[in-house]
Amino acid sequence: MRIVRTVTLACAVAAALWAQQLKLNLDHLAGKASDSVDVSLNNSMLQFAAKFLDGKDPDEAAVKRLIAGIDGIYIRSYEFKQDGAWSQADLDQVRNQLKAPDWSRILGIKSAEEGDSAEVHVCNQNGKITGVVILVTGAKEFTVANIVGAVSLESLADLGGHFGLPRLEQQKGTKKR
Amino acid sequence: MDWLEDELRQALRRKDPSPDFEARVMAAARRRPVLTMPRWLAAAAALLVITSAGLGYRYHRGQAAKAQVMTAMRLTGSKLSRIQMQIKAARP
Amino acid sequence: MVFSVVYHFLHDRDTAEEIAQDVFLSLHRNLRAIQSAAHAGFWLRKVAVQRSIDASRKRMRRPQVALEDVAEPVARGVPADPMLGETLRRLIATLPETPRMVIVLRYQEDLDPTEIANLMAIPVSTVKSHLQRSLALLREKLVRRGVREE
Numbered sequence: 001m002r003i004v005r006t007v008t009l010a011c012a013v014a015a016a017l018w019a020q021q022l023k024l025n026l027d028h029l030a031g032k033a034s035d036s037v038d039v040s041l042n043n044s045m046l047q048f049a050a051k052f053l054d055g056k057d058p059d060e061a062a063v064k065r066l067i068a069g070i071d072g073i074y075i076r077s078y079e080f081k082q083d084g085a086w087s088q089a090d091l092d093q094v095r096n097q098l099k100a101p102d103w104s105r106i107l108g109i110k111s112a113e114e115g116d117s118a119e120v121h122v123c124n125q126n127g128k129i130t131g132v133v134i135l136v137t138g139a140k141e142f143t144v145a146n147i148v149g150a151v152s153l154e155s156l157a158d159l160g161g162h163f164g165l166p167r168l169e170q171q172k173g174t175k176k177r
Numbered sequence: 178m179d180w181l182e183d184e185l186r187q188a189l190r191r192k193d194p195s196p197d198f199e200a201r202v203m204a205a206a207r208r209r210p211v212l213t214m215p216r217w218l219a220a221a222a223a224l225l226v227i228t229s230a231g232l233g234y235r236y237h238r239g240q241a242a243k244a245q246v247m248t249a250m251r252l253t254g255s256k257l258s259r260i261q262m263q264i265k266a267a268r269p
Numbered sequence: 270m271v272f273s274v275v276y277h278f279l280h281d282r283d284t285a286e287e288i289a290q291d292v293f294l295s296l297h298r299n300l301r302a303i304q305s306a307a308h309a310g311f312w313l314r315k316v317a318v319q320r321s322i323d324a325s326r327k328r329m330r331r332p333q334v335a336l337e338d339v340a341e342p343v344a345r346g347v348p349a350d351p352m353l354g355e356t357l358r359r360l361i362a363t364l365p366e367t368p369r370m371v372i373v374l375r376y377q378e379d380l381d382p383t384e385i386a387n388l389m390a391i392p393v394s395t396v397k398s399h400l401q402r403s404l405a406l407l408r409e410k411l412v413r414r415g416v417r418e419e
Contacts, residue, residue: 031180041242052240063246118256156253185375188358188376189372191377193273194285236307
């Protein structure tokens with residue numbers, strides 16, 4: 001009985017620790033996509049990659065700063081030639097995980113005309129952001145970006161101004177870390 | 178990424194030789210010393226070769242990991258940038 | 270890396286270990302020519318490629334046939350192979366030597382066509398052509414086996 005309780009407790013702790021990392025079963029979309037990006041980088045891979053980032057290159061230096069406190073980056077991004085390649089079930093699979101108490105949606109925007117939708121969710125544990133999910137969908141697109149760890153929203157905003165992207169402004173009411 | 182290319186990468190993931198492979202290479206290196214080197218140096222050189230090959234491999238893997246990180250950050254940045262522009266466009 | 274390149278090319282573990290050992294010993298004998306760790310990696314890969322192709326020619330396990338002539342199994346009514354990876358490896362093993370090595374270097378080692386051309390001492394256009402044709406053929410064979418829909 002004690003063993004069962006210990007195992008159950010260990011599973012619960014593990015589940016809590018990993019609440020900020022989503023389970024992404026979207027491989028079936030890759031077969032339909034005309035273009036797809038599949039990135040799964042855990043902490044050790046990120047630390048390893050960081051050693052090869054050039055601090056003198058502005059883009060690489062920005063990324064090096066950003067990933068310093070990050071435990072994982074998981075991205076599934078698909079573009080399709082036809083509409084209807086992804087289903088509501090695919091979207092629900094992601095959204096259902098974001099209904100957990102630690103997650104809250106801080107931004108959502110929808111274009112009724114183009115059918116595009118974008119959401120940003122953060123996982124907040126003990127007053128600290130421990131995960132971010134960016135979910136972007138459109139008629140011919142499905143993207144989930146899950147960043148796990150001590151993510152700084154300011155640092156994410158700082159990605160603008162690099163890679164030829166316009167600089168992002170901090171949103172009013174966004175939690176600052 | 179084309180599905181077939183993805184499957185090929187999976188199917189052709191690196192495989193390791195037997196656990197005793199390195200020991201056999203070292204033993205063979207000791208049996209066939211380079212004439213201009215003493216035996217102990219030949220064994221050390223063989224070890225260095227295997228380690229160096231590992232370093233070359235490590236560099237290549239590092240570059241691949243870096244490329245993945247940069248791709249991830251570019252994609253994330255571009256999505257956030259697009260969201261920002263949509264918000265701006267939606268403002269009265 | 271060395272073992273893996275040879276193994277995926279020859280699909281024979283014992284021979285791959287023999288050749289890999291030989292490649293390392295060869296490098297050991299030519300240490301003076303090595304300028305850096307990256308050079309060692311390049312040298313090992315190059316020699317692994319050469320020895321693999323030599324071994325394949327000596328063994329003559331597979332007659333040289335053009336890509337298009339590789340025999341098809343009975344396609345219709347054959348259940349899809351659940352082990353897609355193993356199916357792919359077997360299909361790759363039926364390719365002629367040069368396109369087979371191009372596929373291994375591209376998808377195992379993640380080398381780009383220029384690096385492959387440099388390693389194999391063949392034109393970049395030849396590498397790209399081999400890649401295109403091999404992918405098209407593999408795709409077609411998988412579709413015909415019912416492993417994948419078009």
